[in-house]
Amino acid sequence: MGLETKPLSTLHEKSSFDLADFEVPTGREEEWRFTPLPRLRGLHNGKAPASGHVVVEVDAAPEVTVETVGRDDPRIGTAYVPRDRVSAQAYSAFEKATVLTVPAQAVASRTTTLTLRGRGQGAAYGHIVVRLEPMAEAVLVLDHRGSAVYADNVEFVVGDGATLKVVSLQDWDDDAVHVSHHHAQLGRDATFRSFVVTLGGDLVRLSPSVSYTAPGGDADLTGLYFVDAGQHLEHRLLVDHSVPNCRSNVEYKGALQGEDAHAVWIGDVIIRVEAEGTDTYEYNRNLILTDGARADSVPNLEILTGEVAGAGHASASGRLDDEHIFYLQARGIPYDEARRLVIRGFFAQVIEKIEIEEIRQRVLAAVEAELEK
């Protein structure tokens, strides 16, 4: 399969399964300029042989079929075509893929959890396909732990009228490197809820994207990240509205603390000529807690049709508000506790969106732990 280009939008230039279609990035490219390439440990330039292991454990609801398949399985690559060099690298190098299927009309009776556990040295490549057949419903957790140099692609195929809710936790050890694409393809009246939590790793570059095959699709992408000294946590969102009357909402919030803590958030939304009646909003806020931390936040909204229902974006990065801290301290609350209350408050709205109690508690505890640092 060759190069596929959609020249009408500058935000999504090319897709290809062929690694040779992507030059090795130099860092000057728009899509790579924020990423410290040397820290990718060779994932971007072919110098990271697949000598490592990321073990995938699946704890599935009884309604969900789990298969481990080879590269030639026809269900692989139906929804997503790699969009950058590392994604194409992962696509050309993975050996086994995990395919989860929720049959038509089935409602998964409990959460399905995929734990991806890195086992130290060497790079690893992966591929996951999650298929919800028409009218199916499921809740999925992707739980990334351990130490790894890992690149993967995850395809969510959400059939007509189906509902998929996914929590992806990047809770890696401090030395992990993870470059990942999560693509959701939404059928008619399909609902997709993504909740991304990125806390661990030396470098995480996660690119969630959404496309629609028929009207009525509804995507809600929420994210939370906490960046510590030396960490580079990058989220690059792309919502491609190419059919009429679909909805998307993106809301990412992050806090940064420590020397060389670096957050990058790119929010690309394309509303193509055909996509009349689109309703979209994207939002990113960064709370910079110390000197030496940096947040880059770039929303891009490209509207190619005159008929939208709503389109907006907002992005802001700032410090803790002195007035908030003063008000709490003036009531006797010590500075450290006042700070914790305000930061918790900052994240409260997004954390409330996590519907799985156990995961919400885990995220709350992780945020608390970050605040203790």
Added chain:
Amino acid sequence: MSTLEIRDLHVSVADKAILTGVNLTVRSGQTHAIMGPNGSGKSTLAYAIAGHPKYTVTGGEVLLDGEDLLSMSVDERARAGLFLAMQYPVEVPGVSVSNFLRSAVTAVRGEAPKLREFTKELKTGMDNLSIDAAFAQRNLNEGFSGGEKKRHEILQLELLKPKIAVLDETDSGLDVDALRVVSEGINRFRGSGDTGVLLITHYTRILRYVKPDFVHVFAGGRIVEEGGPELADRLEAEGYERYAKALA
């Protein structure tokens, strides 16, 4: 028995001198009204005593029961027994009223109140001030009306039971009913023990509900005249023009 002593206090904001030598002593059992035109420095006095980081003390001292308040952090001052009801309470997103109040009460009392007792205490306090129960779940001051914000300040006053309370224009923006409810709260607080009140106001109307023992006229960053309650009546009749002229 507590005493707040303000001695020759000088304060600047953004390198501009605002307070130019304030002297005032408030003892428990007393209510002092500070009255003055807008921009005369009343809020500056309140914030400087409470320790707001924007206000720089360039001279003088403030003592609470002989202790140097100015060397304490904002929260230490509050725990030492000082309370400031703010003219413009700030909105703090994502922090619920109940969580905030429990944290504040725990900090000031030095131990967490028993949940059951605190719930009861909070309910009584809210009922007294005609605050709806649903209020406790809302985010701090977020979307509160002017009156709700002021009632919430007085709720905190009653829960935290400070030695000395500084109330900065608690009456402004209140309709007659809310003014009465808030004044009753202040009076309950005054009647609850050995507490002193420094009531900052632009208008005399709250003084009909909360009777002051002393009235101080503030102009140009300091006290320019002092007297008893009768001074408030004169201000009501004459306004502040006299003092503006005197300063010019």
